[in-house]
Amino acid sequence: MSKLVECIPNFSVSKEVDPVVFQGLVDVANSVPGCTLFDVQSDGSHNRCVFTLIGSPEGIEEVAFRLCKKASETIDMTKHVGQHPRMGATDVIPFVPQTKDVTVEDCVEMSKRVAKRIWDELQIPSFLYEDSATRPERRNLAACRKGQFEGMPEKLLQEDWAPDFGERKIHPTAGITAIGARMPLVAFNVNLDTDNLEIAKNIAKAIRGSSGGFKYRMAVGIMMEERNIAQVSMNMVNYEGTPLYYAYEMIRALADRYGVRIIGTEIVGLTPAKALIDCAEYYLKIENFHCHEQVLEYHLIDMK
């Protein structure tokens, strides 16, 4: 079995604004055998790009470090302009387990090794966030990044905001990086047959605030302007603890109170198969199903 880890580093540069620097990062992303650059997203107005890499734990650690190094050599945060909040040339590096023999704990260890190395070799400090966080308030990326690049020198001097690795000062041009491990996210949106945004907002608030053990990174009500319908938009951060069908059935029940129905849903981007297979298992009432043993694709992945 080959262990696979996903890494989704975000850099403060875009193909649109600086194609040469952007291409330099793409080249580095392709430089480590056993790691595949799987997807690249770039946004000019954000002046930010997001790489999706998958590979062996060792390969992913190496490519994450090399990318950080390249970004620190080619991106100058003192000159960076973009709409997206950011605090470093390499702004954030999440590590996500992708095969069943890799745990979040393994990814936490990876994040700490990479954080140590980028301090030791590049003098870039870092916060550990998400499941790597050393204190509860650092789990949230937005809390770590608050103040952004410009506010970081002062923030790092506050009692509670010493970096997890490195001294209390940013790298002069590369800033500071958030590094952490997390479970795969599933972006799951539920469309309602109403143009009343308040209903979607109320539902989002109710499921966020649920005491039933629901766990979403984010659940908000938004308008789908082009279809004139309201949507509950969620990031499912732990689809094993809070399956998609929990969210679907809870929203269905809450919407019913308003006489509103679910007219459709969407999954944005990638999802692990199991997030959907668990739903089939629920709706088809499948007994004694052993997903990793009975689903062929897991064996195909294992065989390689």
Next chain:
Amino acid sequence: MSKLVECIPNFSVSKEVDPVVFQGLVDVANSVPGCTLFDVQSDGSHNRCVFTLIGSPEGIEEVAFRLCKKASETIDMTKHVGQHPRMGATDVIPFVPQTKDVTVEDCVEMSKRVAKRIWDELQIPSFLYEDSATRPERRNLAACRKGQFEGMPEKLLQEDWAPDFGERKIHPTAGITAIGARMPLVAFNVNLDTDNLEIAKNIAKAIRGSSGGFKYRMAVGIMMEERNIAQVSMNMVNYEGTPLYYAYEMIRALADRYGVRIIGTEIVGLTPAKALIDCAEYYLKIENFHCHEQVLEYHLIDMK
């Protein structure tokens, strides 16, 4: 992307009755690089074993031929005794596409090349069955096998039963083999909250006979003695044409007529992820879902 094909050859020997011959086949199954012997089932009363192999199309063709050769050298059908119907030392060789870039048509071509080779080199004739069949009545394996090893010399002389490859006479000790391509099967059973077997039989009959385009190799009503409940047992032969949720919802509707509910279901053995993901897509009303692009595991398989 690596193309993968599954092959599930059945041999007229068992570990229980003749461990030496059985082991010889296992050794051959492991002899082709790029092919993995994934599962072995052996049944002493049937005196039969089933290998599950997955590998590249070229590797699978080669291992299928080598296994046929080894079986013809070590199994003597004139001495074979077992409860399961059989007509050859290698009784049947199905080829099943397992990655999205391999089609059933590719597997049909594989089946024909292997059939030609075992005639040319081993003088074992064969029938092409399932999606490789050259006439409708040969799609069904049981129809091909009717008469079994002992009845084959006479059957092959009948006007309609010339082998697809080879002359109208069996190999004296290896008999004749059925070779064909098919889609992956999903064995899907639905349990009813009744001890009335007739209800399960009626439902099975109704869905078999459906004019709604349903396609099952088999749908029968059976008793689950240990739980004292009736079950509709199905082999879904084309889960893309007839998804599992069609079967589930149809059985639910038909059972309702008797005041009977579905209390659970089961999937026996392996299933492709997509057979279940399609169900999640239906029940969660997911719009515009592109399974092969959005499900991570397909990319993990592609990457290898």
